[in-house]
Amino acid sequence: MGKWELTMNPVQEWGEEVEDGAVYGVTLRREPVASDPNAGVTDQCCAFVQYRTCKVRRLKAATLDLLVNHLLDPSSSEQDYSRIFLSTYRTFTCTSALIELLFHRDGAVSDLDNSGFCSSPLLTFVQTWLDEFSEDLRDPPQHPALRLLLDHLSISAAVHGHVCSQPNYCSLAGRAEELLRSFQTEAERIPGSGSADLEPHADGSADEDSGCESSDQSGLMDFSACAVAEQLTRTDAALFVRVVPYQCLGCVWSQRDKKENMSSTIRATVAQFNAVTNRVIASLLCQPADPGPAQRARLIEKWVRVAQECRRLKNFSSLRAILSALQSNAVYRMRKTWASVSRDSLATFDHLCETFPDENCVLTERELLLESPSGGPVPYLGTYLTVLTMLDTALPDAVQGGLINFEKRRREFEVLSQIRVLQASCSRYSLAHRPRVAAWLQGQALLTDQESYELSKQLEPPVDSCSPSGWKHRSLTKKLSSLLTAGDGAKKVPADQISVSSSGSSGSEMEDVPLSSACSIRPQSFHSSCSNVSSCASSSSSDSPLDPCSPAWSCGGARPKPVPASHHKRSVSMTALPVYNRQVADSCVVRVNVDLGHNNGNMYKSIVLTSQDKAAQVIQRSLEKHHLEHMQWEEFSLAQVISPDRELLIPEKANVFYAMSTAANFDFVLRHKKLRAASSPGRRSTQQL
Known part of the structure; x- marks a missing residue:
């Protein structure tokens, strides 16, 4: 009996049903039958449970018209279909075209059945759109899609103005008008994108002549690790909350260089990640005086404590950025400096690196994020960008002769919904602004990979490549190629480049x-x-x-040890020269x-x-x-x-x-x-x- 119960899966995939212009996936769901309340005591004591099998269909692929028809079908009970549609529709149509199609379809149904307009699924759909996905309608300065939606709602409200049930066209028209005013007010208050106050100065690369004298490097030791971590978390959280999830989709993110103003909220987050990485490297390599290995080791220990505080605050973005900086070639190669780092700091650093493995695997990080759902973590966005890029590459956009692959959109929605949950949790942060720490972080000189490596060689000249010391290599920083922009990498760090650690x-x-x-x-x-x-x-x-x-090479050493400089004659991310077992550029x-x-x-x-x-x-x-x-x-x-x-x-x-x-x-x-x-x-x- 036990073996039979194990094989009786309550949900079983049955197959597919193909209709004109649509493909449905069929699932058989086994549900217990409720007992009859009028049954006698003898019948209720029977030692068995009756089940019934229900056939459930989900839309896997269809034309755009059929996707919209399924969306507005009152008999459709597919869970989260409207949210999946709203999260991913930009991959196969535009906002204005969708609005026209929705109201045209709803108007045709109302003409056939005038008694059903008050309960039209369009009302619930538009309410969800305005409440949960309002960023879709933001298109400054005129916001044409939002104005088009407002016009359609106003016309429908004039026709069906006597309806008192909620939601109705009048209430939705008022909500759309209120949203338009809020967009206009925000644009007047903060000219531009509205996030300029949060974006780091990613284009302020240090001048070749000025070097590093422009920044006060001694300031790091004047601040507590907690203060630095809290300021980083405050900035990271504000940027992550502003991320528009659909901009993370692989097909949208991959077009960021071809289309103007694409993925602007992602660019700001990625620029902040790269800025933190660069500031850690600059603080170690740019010193007012000529420091020795012991002084640089104290700075590494301080950054390890900052990373530890970031983990306590669940700021996985800055935590990953600090670890990437400490594992960068310019820092990692300085064997004398690492030899002066205390054992406790090395053990902490190694533990943090093991917590976030460098194989770009999302499993461990997601487990950590879900340890305390109410804690409000700031995730490392590169994890989700990677998964969505892989999904977009591996799964086709169209199947069965040009039908929209909606099953692919379900897979993408799973990732986007996680981002939304994390954003809601991340908004609960309440951290005080620390202007002195913020000024110090913004005042750091930004170095190119070439400049960082040259400074590193000046501080600790390269050793003999055939040295028998047998230094172990733990991990290096690489550029995630799907997130890179072409060109201009020789001098300036692009705003939308992101670093991902990888063992190899x-x-x-x-x-x-x-x-x-x-x-x-x-x-x-x-x-x-x-x-x-x-x-x-x-x-x-x-x-x-x-x-x-x-x-x-050994990837699992108990403590990080730098490799000889000759094995890495250039920064990993500074050049496009391809190498084995590592994706560069x-x-x-x-x-x-x-x-x-x-x-x-x-x-x-x-x-x-x-x-x-x-x-x-x-x-x-x-x-x-x-x-x-x-x-x-x-x-x-x-x-x-x-x-x-x-x-x-x-x-x-x-x-x-x-x-x-x-x-x-x-x-x-x-x-x-x-x-x-x-x-x-x-x-x-x-x-x-």
Whole structure:
């Protein structure tokens, strides 16, 4: 009986139903039948429960007209459909077109049934729109979409003005007019975007001649770690609350450079993250006098305490920024400085780094965020931008001959709803403004990656690259390529660049050279909305010989130890030169093996992978590298080797740069499709995007 109960899942996916212009997913839901209150005592004591099976349909794909019809269908009981629609509709239509379509559809229904207009689902939908998604209608200076909605509501109110039930057209028209006045008042009070007082001075890069003399670096030791953390949290919280969730969608964020005023609220948050990272680095490298390693070590200890306070305040954004700065190449390479850091500070730093693993895995951070739902955390927004970018890359926008893939929008809504919950919790912060700390933070000189690295070399000159000291490499800061802007990275840090930590190793930057990677990464996995997009798994590349000049990197050391400077001759994020096992700028080096079914060994060829490469292009270049250009790329499939018994299959139309797992080694295999189909199912576990 117990085994039977385990197999009786109360919710089971049954299949799909295809109708004209729509695809529905069918779910069977098992529900207990309520007992009859008129039944006798003997009947009520029966030791069994009766169940009934209900058929539930959800709209998976449809045309825009059918999506709107489903939205305004009174018989539709699909949970959260209207909120999913409002959160993601900008991916397939514009606000003005949606308003016209909504009122045209509602007017047609009212003409057919005049008795049902007072209970039209449009009223509830518009009320939800105005109350929860009003930022959609903000389009200064004229706000044309909001004015269009107000016109339609006013016309409908004149026709149905006698209706007293709530909501009605009159009350919604008044709410829309009130919202328009609030937008206009805010624009008059704060000219521009309204967030200029919160945005950091991300474009104030230090002049080449002035160096670092413009900032008072001694101020950090004059403030308590709590004061610095509270001021950072106050700024981060104010910026995060202003984030418009739909701007985080992958298709919107990826267009930020092509369309004016796109993702402005995200840019402000990302600029603040990069500014904090830069200020930590500048405070360590820019000193009024020539400090010794011991003085720099005291500054590192102070920043570790600030990071600890940020974690106490649940400010995961500044916490991640500080950790990224301390792991940057310019700071991390200074072995004498790190040798002077106290053991307690190193232990705290290592614990913080382990709490937020550098494999860009969202699991651990989400667990921490949910420890105290009422605590009001400031999340690291890069986590959600990464997941949404991966979802946008892995799932198609249209299916079944051009139907809008609404199932993809459900997956995106899961992430956006988490952002909204965190914003509501984040608004509960009540921290005092600390003007002296704020002035010191804003007064820091911003350095480019090149300037930071040159200053670091001046403070601690590079050591011999063949030194047998065996320094361990824990993690480095990399740029998340899906969040980068093209160009102008040589001098200025763009406002919408964001840093993400990643563990990995680099044995060589040259193609066709044996590359090494002995880095062991803890198994992690993406859950919820990203469960089928990427996976983190233990991986190693023992099949390739180690370069005798490259050390074996260790990602799990008990304490951070800097690497020799010669192994990182330039800042990780300063150059676009691709390297193995690390995505730098918008490119990286990957190794590809071809499995032809016979014992061809583990011959890997290295190729440069860019953020624009689709799987078909990568397969074609890999065949050319292996001198197999006479073979057709359509005959092969591309998979990333996660571990000896696990692979991540890359779809032909997928963008490999974003679809690949950055937690595993950048090793791929080309396998003939006939060979893959004939292989034993139990031999290898293959995960598909």
